Amino acid sequence: MKKLKIILNGIINENPTFVLFLGMCPVLATSSSIYSAIGMSACVFLVLLMSNISISLIAKFTPSEIRIPVYIVIIATIVTAVSLFVNAYAPGIYTTLGSYLQLIVVNCIILGRAESYASKNSVVNSIMDAIGISLGFFFALTIVAALREILGTGVITMKDLEGNVTSITRIIPLAKEDKVVYDALITEFKIGDVNSLKELISEYSNNGYNLSKITKELKVITDETYGTKEVVDALKLAANQSFSSPYEIGLLAQPSGAFLVLGFCVAGFNGARKAIANKKAAKAAESK
Amino acid sequence: MSIFAIIIACLFSSNIILSNFLGICPFLGISKKPSNAIGMGLALTFVVTMSAIICFALEKYILVPLGLDFLQLVIFILVIAAFVQFVEFFMKKYLVSLYKALGIYLPLITTNCVVLFVAQKVAAYTELNGVITFEYTFINMLVYAIFTSLGYMLVITLFSFIRVRIDSNKETPEAFKGNSIALITTSLMALAFAAFMGLSL
Structure with missing residues (x-):
């Protein structure tokens, strides 16, 4: 006691x-x-x-x-x-x-x-x-x-202990129109077709989204590694950095x-x- | 790195308190009176500069050539503690007026993280194919050490002037009194200093 x-x-x-x-x-x-x-x-x-x-x-x-x-x-x-x-x-x-x-x-x-x-x-x-x-x-x-x-x-x-990203959970929701783009990208990552993903990204980039980080990540990826968990995580991280919710306070x-x-x-x-x-x-x- | 860039970075854009978060305990403890803050800043400038020179020389001419780099932390902290003690004895005997002005701040400096941080930073080196290159030349090291501690002195002195007003303010809510409101005010100061980060030198 x-x-x-x-x-x-x-x-x-x-x-x-x-x-x-x-x-x-x-x-x-x-x-x-x-x-x-x-x-x-x-x-x-x-x-x-x-x-x-x-x-x-x-x-x-x-x-x-x-x-x-x-x-x-x-x-x-x-x-x-x-x-x-x-x-x-x-x-x-x-x-x-x-x-x-x-x-x-x-x-x-x-x-x-x-x-x-x-x-x-x-x-x-x-x-x-x-x-x-x-x-x-x-x-x-x-x-x-x-x-x-x-x-x-x-x-x-x-x-994890090695410094690899294991999970990314979004707590503060994105704005409605960003959420549509984000979900479309994540689903496309998981399906694993590089060409259609590239098309999707260029289409969104033309519409004024700042997806430069995702495009950079994509350049590194070859067809063999595409679709593995690490790649999806890396892309998810890039996607999370490209979008920011209107409700978050970046100052903090x-x-x-x-x-x-x-x-x-x-x-x-x-x-x-x-x-x-x-x-x-x-x-x-x-x-x- | 040009010397001018080091000076601006140390004083403003990557200030040791506001963007590296070092030396916060004395920063909160001693900033209650402007005269104390200046005394602490002066004592720190002296100790940081001298211990950076000693540690830089030790690392370059003794620890690295003998392959004893893993002892760096133990040796640096001993050197700093011994040096502070030595300065105290020396001032007590020969520089009585300065000793009285600095008073209790001298022994406090041993546990100020700024001293160890600067010593470790100036002793940093890279090893490529057996060739060891130190990141700082002697002059750069000296400028870095002096202006890092002057940056510390700048922030702690400015903050002590603000703090006199904060402490006498009766509108502060009960729960925020003391260190809490001091930290929030520091955050505003950090915001102001962050404006210097856009400078490209």
């Missing part, structure tokens, strides 16, 4: 992003898609778990004057190991995160938890704390990323959108947290 409370504490009362304002840089930088948000949270979880375990083990023998350099070297070693591991087994995530993967070293969540929790508590509690804090980070980052990806681009794009996918969405999420989370606390206090006063 007490262990569960430590985890819950990390998600709500000490949520690293919304309440403690630690490690804001990766939340802003890797929230452009849900895929990168999940990858970043997984990496932060691995690093935080290992650093909390090792620091709670060695904290007793470390002289307090040199503890910060010792912690930083431990964290840097763990991050190096994790980034080599991710590069080997999940290259898609490695390329999506770019330099932000290595910058976990200077992420204040890791050093903050090492200093304020792991160095003062037992190994088991530190593991629970790592799980709770990473869940809180995952929760915050995924909310921001989902809002930005869905409202900003209108679609959810999922990839831009850098400035990251600040905006995070600002509103922080306000919403803290507003809800305070409202619940006020209700609880009112109830307690009533029962008295």
